Amino acid sequence: MKLNGEQLAQFERDGYLFFPSLFTPGEIKTLTDEVPRLFAQRRPENVREKAGDVVRTNFAAHMYSLPFAKLARHPRMVEPVTQLFGEDVYMHQFKINGKAAFDGDVWQWHQDYGTWTNDDQMPEARAMNVAIFLDEVNEFNGPLMFIPGSHKLGVLDAAHDTSTTSYPLWVINHETIEKLVAHGGIVAPKGAPGSMILFHGCLVHSSTSNLSPWNRTAVYLSLCAVSNHIRRFKRPGYIAHRDFTPIACLPDDCLLKHYDAPLPWKDGTPQDELQGNREAA
């Protein structure tokens, strides 16, 4: 899968690209079938919503679940990112966000690279966010909202919000958001399960709460250019990965056929991946 000139120009201008129904229903089913089992596990990789016991985010499923290990090596996802960066990429972060029906809480306006640079000392914004819809995304179940063009301003001032939701986040102030939206507006790509969004690490985004009876589960990956690997291990390894090996893609049919992939955390997360504050080797 190669991006064409128009797509490259669009990414440069808007900071994101949307690929409706990139994965088939059959491919997505192999993933959604696995989610309840993952969310039911009592492991540190499951972060729950502030209210109740519902999973907000599951981290690093590609380290202990075969369907997600295969997704992490899927050429339809990895190749466009490699093309954009002009070099190999490794998996910086892998998460499944529940945004559960009725209970899914807001994510305030933020840039992911804010966290990557502040916490992880990632040198440049050469890591790409990838969102893959496991459920249909519509106007009622808390779609991702982007401010097009906001990636061009680099890292914006942000405050560390540890109280609004159950997950701490570097959040951008209201005055800045007003200015950015006055310039670029807001968009919220919607579509069928299997749709994919690529978006720049500096693109300002948020999502509102999900009051609908429809789950809005999505996989969010961050693929980092290998030369741009993080320099500090402040966050646990299951949140910000420390293995900078380039991703080797599986064949295009990997979600539908049997392929092996390593599952090193199948029997539990190694002790030193649970902790932060370790200097990079």
Add this chain to the structure above:
Amino acid sequence: MKLNGEQLAQFERDGYLFFPSLFTPGEIKTLTDEVPRLFAQRRPENVREKAGDVVRTNFAAHMYSLPFAKLARHPRMVEPVTQLFGEDVYMHQFKINGKAAFDGDVWQWHQDYGTWTNDDQMPEARAMNVAIFLDEVNEFNGPLMFIPGSHKLGVLDAAHDTSTTSYPLWVINHETIEKLVAHGGIVAPKGAPGSMILFHGCLVHSSTSNLSPWNRTAVYLSLCAVSNHIRRFKRPGYIAHRDFTPIACLPDDCLLKHYDAPLPWKDGTPQDELQGNREAA
């Protein structure tokens, strides 16, 4: 303003009617110009959001603000309701909901008649909700969401939620919402300032949080058929009014020209309107 046969059938089927841009920008400006002054007041009619000092709801502005006193008597709003009920109506509740940019919190799924019957002992669901947009309503600033047809089931089981937001509400359980949405779907009318929605007291509705930089201020009125007046004064009088005098309409140009209207709470709310738990006379 008379509803035609098609509109009457639509209301019967869906439980709501939407009138885009029913009031002109000039008419709406007389109201929006007044809102900051109202929200700035320290009076019990201003209920603030759980987080911060932002006004979530202002009650009973028609009792102390001339522009809103005129709106409360506007024929474009009152006449269709009188037509639907076939009798005079009085003002049961009058509120301005801020749903402020960035801070506006959710309203969970509920029916208004649930509160009117449980708290106020209103005999039947013969009171109409009216929403008038003072700001543009779009997909990003927390529009009202309705489940069409859900008004036909009468009063649904609900639990009194006093913790999710700063305002207590009789909230409908998830299983019921799933069933209702499977049947009727969800709609969220959007439009310019001055648009109006009429919706049945039993229509199930909610609204999500407003993360956008756009305020979504709206006036919500409940007009009750006079013969159906409430029988209990459990809630304060500024929330559930105790004066059942039929509304006498002003002329259609009342928002643009000078007309007098009584402002009995101009110098403060009478002591006995601040308290609940009084038996109806």
